Amino acid sequence: MVNRLVILIAVLTTFLSAKEENITDISLEKAMTLSKSGTYFIDIRTSIEVLYAYRIPGTINIPFFFREAKTENIFIRDDIAAAELEAGHKLSVKTAYKISDTINPKFLSDLDELLEGNKAEPIIIMCNSGKRSIKAVEVLKKSGYTNILHVKTGLKPLITKAYAAALQ
Secondary structure: OHHHHHHHHHHHHHHHHHHHHHOEEEOHHHHHHHHHOOOEEEEOOOHHHHHHOOOOOOOEEOOOEEEEEEEOOEEEEHHHHHHHHHOOOOOOOOOOEEEEEEEOOOHHHHHHHHOOOOOOOOEEEEOOOOHHHHHHHHHHHHOOOOOEEEEOOOOHHHHHHHHHHHHO
16 A cells, blocks of 8 residues: 555656656746846737736837627627727727737748747746636747746736735
């Protein structure tokens, strides 16, 4: 019985350490420090999220997903909406609701272009909560990227602190 328990603990330890080797989680503070020293800091949130929510200076927005929404028979894809807003056009979306998340077909090629094909270049991946970014990290690993740092908490802790400070 003791031998089986020892074997089980050894297998679990090996599995957990292998998982940690595949994904390196870092704090948002550490990511910001690394970004200042030249590490690419990729914000994979949608363009609309970046426009309307907090943006960390120095981050590069390459959306992993596009969110598609529908309002009164008009479909608005958020990357197109973001371009319209940046151009100074006003969009009125009163009753939009999410239809689906679609992976950005240019995500890998845009990142490849930024890194000039160097898949060993250190990169930091972040979204709002850490849920989408972990999916992006998995896609990057499968695509041959080898030096990926993941902000597990996402941007939420910083936004929460900023809102709390603004309320005081």
